[in-house]
Amino acid sequence: MFDSPNLESKIVEIYNLHYLDVYRFLIYFMGNQNDAEDLTQEVFIRVLKSLPKFNSNYPLKTWILSIAKHVAIDHYRKRRFTALFKEGFFKQLSSSDKKPDEEFEITETKRLIHGAIATLKPDFRAVVILRGINEFSVSETAAVLQCSMAKVKVDYHRALKILKKKLNIEIEGALTNAK
Amino acid sequence: MRSEQELMDELKEMYPQYPSKEFKSSTEKLLRMKARDLEKKRKIIRFTTIISSGVFVSIFIFCLLILEREGINHTFGQSAQTLSKPLVYIYHTHNRESYFPELDAQKEKMTAVSETKNVTLVGKRLSKALNDMQINAIHDNTDIFGVLEKYNKHYPEAYTFSGYYLKKALEENESIQMVFDIHRDSSSRSDSTIEINGKSYAKIQFIVSEISIHYEQNKQFAVQLHEQLEQRYPGLSRGVIEKGERTANTYNQDIHENSLLLNIGGVENSLEETYRTADILAEVINDTLKKSK
Numbered sequence: 001m002f003d004s005p006n007l008e009s010k011i012v013e014i015y016n017l018h019y020l021d022v023y024r025f026l027i028y029f030m031g032n033q034n035d036a037e038d039l040t041q042e043v044f045i046r047v048l049k050s051l052p053k054f055n056s057n058y059p060l061k062t063w064i065l066s067i068a069k070h071v072a073i074d075h076y077r078k079r080r081f082t083a084l085f086k087e088g089f090f091k092q093l094s095s096s097d098k099k100p101d102e103e104f105e106i107t108e109t110k111r112l113i114h115g116a117i118a119t120l121k122p123d124f125r126a127v128v129i130l131r132g133i134n135e136f137s138v139s140e141t142a143a144v145l146q147c148s149m150a151k152v153k154v155d156y157h158r159a160l161k162i163l164k165k166k167l168n169i170e171i172e173g174a175l176t177n178a179k
Numbered sequence: 180m181r182s183e184q185e186l187m188d189e190l191k192e193m194y195p196q197y198p199s200k201e202f203k204s205s206t207e208k209l210l211r212m213k214a215r216d217l218e219k220k221r222k223i224i225r226f227t228t229i230i231s232s233g234v235f236v237s238i239f240i241f242c243l244l245i246l247e248r249e250g251i252n253h254t255f256g257q258s259a260q261t262l263s264k265p266l267v268y269i270y271h272t273h274n275r276e277s278y279f280p281e282l283d284a285q286k287e288k289m290t291a292v293s294e295t296k297n298v299t300l301v302g303k304r305l306s307k308a309l310n311d312m313q314i315n316a317i318h319d320n321t322d323i324f325g326v327l328e329k330y331n332k333h334y335p336e337a338y339t340f341s342g343y344y345l346k347k348a349l350e351e352n353e354s355i356q357m358v359f360d361i362h363r364d365s366s367s368r369s370d371s372t373i374e375i376n377g378k379s380y381a382k383i384q385f386i387v388s389e390i391s392i393h394y395e396q397n398k399q400f401a402v403q404l405h406e407q408l409e410q411r412y413p414g415l416s417r418g419v420i421e422k423g424e425r426t427a428n429t430y431n432q433d434i435h436e437n438s439l440l441l442n443i444g445g446v447e448n449s450l451e452e453t454y455r456t457a458d459i460l461a462e463v464i465n466d467t468l469k470k471s472k
Binding site for chain 1: 183186187189190191193194195196197198199202203206207209210211213214215217218221290291292334365
């Protein structure tokens with residue numbers, strides 16, 4: 001009755017529909033499950049608070065992900081990403097069925113790739129995650145990031161270039177060291 | 180160097196694709212809690228804005244409604260030519276409020292809202308029970324929710340719309356002595372159900388607005404019904420709840436002295452359980468009408 005179950009059931013419905021999108025965006029942004037979960041929660045609390053003001057003409061999914069982007073960037077500003085990366089990243093690689101040799105290889109590659117993403121500036125990182133990993137369309141990505149489609153394309157292109165360059169150098173470097 | 184696709188595939192595999200199970204449920208719980216808190220705060224704000232803008236908004240809506248009157252599905256229940264003048268008016272401001280056990284569709288189950296299987300059926304049952312006792316009851320089954328959607332209005336304005344129909348019905352039928360707006364609440368099954376003689380019944384709750392100009396009479400009426408229920412079926416009534424400053428509006432209780440908002444059952448009750456309660460409520464209404472003669 002009244003309006004409370006309305007807002008309550010609405011947010012629960014929205015949460016159930018979109019938590020995976022948000023979580024999968026944040027996990028790549030943050031680099032570990034704990035932080036991704038914490039921030040996912042934070043995102044939906046913000047969604048809840050702004051829901052009464054939400055203009056329903058705007059697609060819900062992109063609106064929620066733009067909030068996720070803000071939350072991620074706010075968090076990034078509070079804590080330097082590298083510190084975060086060191087703390088969280090190794091924790092989560094601890095368990096695996098792989099043999100020690102294989103494991104080393106995988107973790108080493110992962111570490112390199114994540115390291116490369118982590119050094120991208122947040123805007124580029126968001127584009128790479130949304131376009132490349134979450135497979136959003138150019139227009140959806142533009143809506144989330146609140147920029148033009150042209151900027152999305154250019155940023156994505158540049159970010160990939162940087163990423164590839166970094167990985168080439170670093171992987172080569174790692175291999176020479178290994179030999 | 181690897182292709183873009185390879186790179187992305189590699190990136191995807193880096194992290195768990197799902198959050199932990201505990202996270203999922205605990206976050207849902209947290210959101211529910213916060214939503215309730217927020218709703219309380221919003222009601223205070225809404226109260227002040229509604230008072231100030233209410234007059235303008237209602238004039239506007241009423242103009243719209245008069246123009247669009249033809250297109251709205253507004254049928255009265257039992258036509259009761261043989262009965263005396265109508266004494267009871269039953270309507271539903273939140274007409275799509277529904278009950279989990281009655282719903283199949285997943286989406287409906289999440290929100291306990293249904294276009295067809297909803298609280299309107301409880302009102303229909305009550306009016307039928309009254310008509311069976313030779314009490315003429317009007318059941319208004321207007322799809323207020325649909326009207327809101329049609330005019331792109333927000334949920335809190337539902338009372339303005341249902342109040343419009345109520346006023347109109349009262350103008351046309353001066354004989355109406357009691358007005359009931361039937362809802363269901365969101366309480367859990369243990370709070371909303373009682374066993375009487377081996378059968379389960381949905382509990383009933385009376386809501387009185389403290390800001391209604393008829394507050395005293397509304398309350399007296401609610402207490403009277405509650406006490407009669409207590410005498411006949413102890414525990415079936417959850418009592419009279421007064422909504423004060425935090426209420427969004429008067430729940431149309433300023434329109435009629437004997438106008439009440441009723442919650443029949445919670446989300447976890449079945450329609451059958453609410454029907455049993457509706458039948459008992461009809462008996463009590465019958466008693467009350469007899470006494471007032």
